Amino acid sequence: MTLLGEVTTILFIPYVFTPVVLLVCLLSCVVVIRYSSLRDDDVIFIIFAVVLCVILKTSTLSILDGFILSTNQPVFLYSYFSIQLLRNMTLLFQLKLREECYFSPTTFFKTFSTVGFFVFVPIYVVLFGVLMFKCLLLSPLSIYTILIPEFVVIPVEMTQLIYSFVKTRLWCSTNQWNKQFVKYFFVTLHFEVAIIGLLLLHYTVLLVFVVPQILMSLWMAFQIGRLFFVFYTKIKSIKKYFTHVYLSSTIRQCNDQDGDCSICYSRLKTKCVAFPCGHKFHHSCVISWLQHNAVCPLCKENIIRRQITCEPSIKKLPPTSRFFVRLYQLFNKDSLNDDIDKVKERFPTVPIAAIISELEKFTSANAVIEYFADHPEIVERYIDTALGENQQPAQEVIEVDEVEEPDDDEQDQQEEEVDIKELKRLNDLRKRKLIEDNL
Structure with missing residues (x-):
């Protein structure tokens, strides 16, 4: 002692x-x-x-x-x-x-x-x-x-x-x-x-x-705010898991026509992953890269071009992990609304349904804004569509004033056009509802 x-x-x-x-x-x-x-x-x-x-x-x-x-x-x-x-x-x-x-x-x-x-x-x-x-x-x-x-x-x-x-x-x-x-x-x-x-x-x-x-x-107070930001970043990092699940679902058996792996340059004889850009890799060669990134390691093109439906994956998780996944869904839903507002502020004439559709492809508001900026003809098409919808009621009034007794065929045609428009509107609402439910 x-x-x-x-x-x-x-x-x-x-x-x-x-x-x-x-x-x-x-x-x-x-x-x-x-x-x-x-x-x-x-x-x-x-x-x-x-x-x-x-x-x-x-x-x-x-x-x-x-x-x-x-x-x-x-x-x-x-x-x-x-x-x-x-x-x-x-x-x-x-x-x-x-x-x-x-x-x-x-x-x-x-x-x-x-x-x-x-x-x-x-x-x-x-x-x-x-x-x-x-x-x-x-x-x-x-x-x-x-x-x-x-x-x-x-x-x-x-x-x-x-x-x-x-x-x-x-x-x-x-x-x-x-x-x-x-x-x-x-x-x-x-x-x-x-x-x-x-x-x-x-x-x-x-x-x-x-x-x-x-x-x-x-x-x-700054230290507390920093810790909250770190916590938010950790929750957002759960997206890596869904990226991993989504890409694992694209794995398939290779055949002789698939060529060589773009990383190890050996023949694709086992399980391989084919990206939208056309590059193909062995699953074992590219999995380490995919655990950190969601782009192709060669051309850096986005691999995931749509929002990932995570509900099937949540059911396979242990109960202790579902709390973090639900938090991720909550943050992801808020970020989707923020992305829509961000794009809408820059391009107010583009409808919300079109913005959601583009966010499914690019997964970020900045990418959608750059896409619209590089393709002004798409924005002009939405502007022309909006102007046409605003002018359509006046044209219908003029037609009603000019035509005193429309025949039955014209009435049926008008009713069919109204039904088609209503079906399109309901279809857009249904798509939007499905997207929101899958977030």
């Missing part, structure tokens, strides 16, 4: 334990992500993450300093920043995991050390526990409401990191990554939403503490 106490005492000297934590982070970075696979971008990321951590956490420390004794402030300061440094390293591991396995499962085994990962993860857990215990020990009970939500984030992030590493290694070794992407996506989404919720609680409590300080209140 004496030796352990002396080691703990040395560890908590401010100018000692922070360099120790930094050394552990660098060693883990070199061992887990092997030295040969480290790029300049990774080093820049580490430096940028540390600088950003100092900037963001300075506001938190300026609030906490008023509650901590001056004699304990150096130890608390170094402990707190050491925790943030460890968190940034776990984030780096997460990014490298996604990058390597998404685009090259084979590269994953060359760049990641499984032994090194499971050696350093317990060290991370021990350091997290010791540093968080020291921070809570030096803090009064009044600021536990600030520290606990942020410290609870750390076990969630470590659990996500371990889950990602184990599942990624398992699925890459068995070539199941492409099939398990949807499951991994929704599990990761649960972790990320939980982290966002805890950080939102943390900054909300900080906002309550700094209400009298105008600048600090604005900074905390």
Whole structure:
């Protein structure tokens, strides 16, 4: 116990334990992500993450300093920043995991050390526990409401990191990554939403503490708004899942006339995907690209030219995932109305039914606006149609005044024209209703 106490005492000297934590982070970075696979971008990321951590956490420390004794402030300061440094390293591991396995499962085994990962993860857990215990020990009970939500984030992030590493290694070794992407996506989404919720609680409590300080209140309000935007972005990212489902439904068996894959240039002898632009790929070659993009990897043409009906896919999801999908539908419906208003503001003569029809093809308001701007004849046709409809009642009145006794054939013809117009109007309403129901 004496030796352990002396080691703990040395560890908590401010100018000692922070360099120790930094050394552990660098060693883990070199061992887990092997030295040969480290790029300049990774080093820049580490430096940028540390600088950003100092900037963001300075506001938190300026609030906490008023509650901590001056004699304990150096130890608390170094402990707190050491925790943030460890968190940034776990984030780096997460990014490298996604990058390597998404685009090259084979590269994953060359760049990641499984032994090194499971050696350093317990060290991370021990350091997290010791540093968080020291921070809570030096803090009064009044600021536990600030520290606990942020410290609870750390076990969630470590659990996500371990889950990602184990599942990624398992699925890459068995070539199941492409099939398990949807499951991994929704599990990761649960972790990320939980982290966002805890950080939102943390900054909300900080906002309550700094209400009298105008600048600090604005900074905390900005952080809360940023987290809401991140949450909105996560919900919108569910569109990747529907893109994946839609494109998977276009997979078919190739034949000898299909030619070669546009990525690996080998013969299309297995399952392939044919895009609207005419390019064909092996499903295994293009699936990693499709998990991030909805355009052809060669010509960058839009693959999905209509709104995706997601109701059949929702029924196949586990119950825990349907909540996020329903949120996506809610946001998607609002965005559709915004897109219609945006196009209508630029081209007021174009009817709503035509705008919805074009949005089905292009899936974005900017693309529809560019399409109408490049094809003014289409807009002029809608203008002529609108003018013709406005002039039609006056022409009918003139005909009625001139013709005193129309015969039965003319009356039947007029009634048929009215019925056709009514059927067209009802058909447009029915299409619009179906589109709204499928959103």
